[in-house]
């Protein structure tokens with residue numbers, strides 16, 4: 130489906146990735162998301178038009194409940210908008226089947242969550258291998274190698290046999306980042322990745338993401354409540370009540 | 376993916392162990408029920424070893440009349456034999472086919488080897504014409520036996536198997552353990568399962584006891600006659616027979632039942648506990664199913680975040696459902712394997728005298744039931760798992 134799957138992840142020099150900067154990676158056109166429960170109708174996103182270019186590092190801010198997580202879940206193809214079109218890498222995903230969406234998520238997108246979402250019954254290595262499990266044509270050995278390489282990047286190669294419960298919060302988030310990296314995605318979506326960490330650990334994680342964006346050209350969209358973090362990124366988008374305000 | 380499944384199951388061994396134990400226990404209970412049902416069905420399928428159609432059972436009750444009993448019974452038998460419509464008459468002990476009485480003994484030994492628990496029947500030369508057991512070696516009793524030095528007996532193949540193994544039994548002499556009484560085997564019949572359609576194929580022995588010759592009825596012994604009649608004989612012959620008996624015996628009470636009726640009555644009584652057992656087993660299965668269902672349901676609710684995460688990582692809905700079914704299949708197989716190991720001890724130890732094929736069929740049946748049960752119970756929860764939206768991973772618990 131995508132012949133240039135891991136292109137940007139494989140490009141080591143920054144100059145090459147910067148030349149891609151004006152090609153859109155994620156495009157939201159007139160996006161609307163309404164949550165319909167029995168009695169209440171919540172408009173989480175209201176006519177959002179937004180383009181994230183390749184190699185950009187964008188942060189999203191806004192008060193609680195303004196629709197940031199909803200925005201990320203739509204960009205990550207975890208949910209469908211009630212109106213509008215999403216384009217990933219130039220292609221509209223509106224008519225995609227469950228299988229095609231799963232494949233796209235697996236190949237293109239890495240997720241990082243506020244509460245890490247590691248599987249407690251799996252070792253660090255097994256957790257990092259998870260996205261590779263859902264990718265066809267990889268041998269066990271290749272998976273292991275990639276997972277080790279990803280753990281190396283986040284500086285956790287000494288902890289592969291540990292279980293999540295034996296790690297600190299910062300270490301857990303680094304495992305989650307390694308998991309997102311293992312599949313060599315072009316996009317990383319991070320929902321308050323430092324929200325559960327103290328400022329020292331938060332800075333560590335932020336540095337990791339910045340390095341990833343600079344060195345590998347990974348497109349990153351990060352939701353944060355921390356102005357300092359947000360100002361380290363190239364672009365800051367503010368949301369209020371389901372709409373982009375700046 | 377299979378490795379991943381095993382890793383997951385191993386890392387969750389504590390909760391999976393509980394599930395496995397439940398499956399193992401359920402397997403075992405189902406195995407026990409299966410053994411009962413299968414062995415009864417198995418017996419039901421076996422030949423009875425005699426023909427009961429067109430055989431009547433005449434119970435004759437002499438009441439207070441103790442005078443010349445033996446003579447009168449012999450006279451009745453001679454009269455019946457000459458009655459048109461009657462094929463043959465035999466006198467036997469009270470443990471007639473499908474009756475509620477048994478007469479078993481372990482008195483027969485051979486060269487110091489103790490005999491099996493054996494059902495003993497009184498028989499005469501004509502019994503072979505009435506019940507038509509299949510003689511497979513030697514012969515049935517006849518006139519020649521009147522002059523025999525040792526009382527002749529006929530045994531069934533099960534008796535031979537238990538006492539002689541591969542040796543040919545005809546002509547061998549059986550003795551009591553104190554050596555005081557002796558019998559000589561003159562023939563072997565195939566099987567003789569007279570208790571009911573569900574009776575197992577147990578050792579049997581026939582003692583030659585001819586009323587006309589020597590034997591005398593004990594004071595409290597009730598003569599029982601079995602009469603083979605022509606097919607299609609009915610009420611007319613029955614009235615005739617009762618009248619003949621009354622004529623000769625003057626006031627004895629005579630009762631006629633067909634063996635067909637007796638078989639039917641016995642079958643009903645034997646079926647009642649089996650049906651009760653079946654109902655209990657059914658409730659048990661429902662209980663096990665609800666238990667399994669609850670555990671799986673709970674499991675999937677516990678793992679919603681994991682499911683959402685896997686979906687976000689690229690698992691499809693059907694992939695998630697396959698994972699849950701796969702996990703269940705592995706855990707069930709481990710439980711069943713444990714159960715089979717336990718259950719296999721019964722045929723290996725030869726416990727309860729149940730035939731090995733019955734145990735094997737019961738194991739297969741129990742395993743099939745467990746797999747069906749878990750498949751049914753896992754189906755709905757895994758569908759629910761497949762339907763969990765990937766977006767739940769972004770929602771914090």
Ligand SMILES: Nc1ncnc2c1ncn2[C@@H]1O[C@H](COP(=O)(O)OP(=O)(O)OP(=O)(O)O)[C@@H](O)[C@H]1O
Pocket residue numbers: 164165166171172173192193194195196197198199200
């Ligand atoms: N599954 C859902 N069903 C109904 N309403 C929902 C659902 N998910 C989100 N909402 C509503 O949509 C709105 C936006 O929610 P969202 O989680 O995107 O906010 P957010 O900006 O991420 O907030 P926070 O900063 O607290 O994480 C909220 O009003 C929320 O109540």
Ligand SMILES: [Mg+2]
Pocket residue numbers: 197198199320
């Ligand atoms: Mg949120």
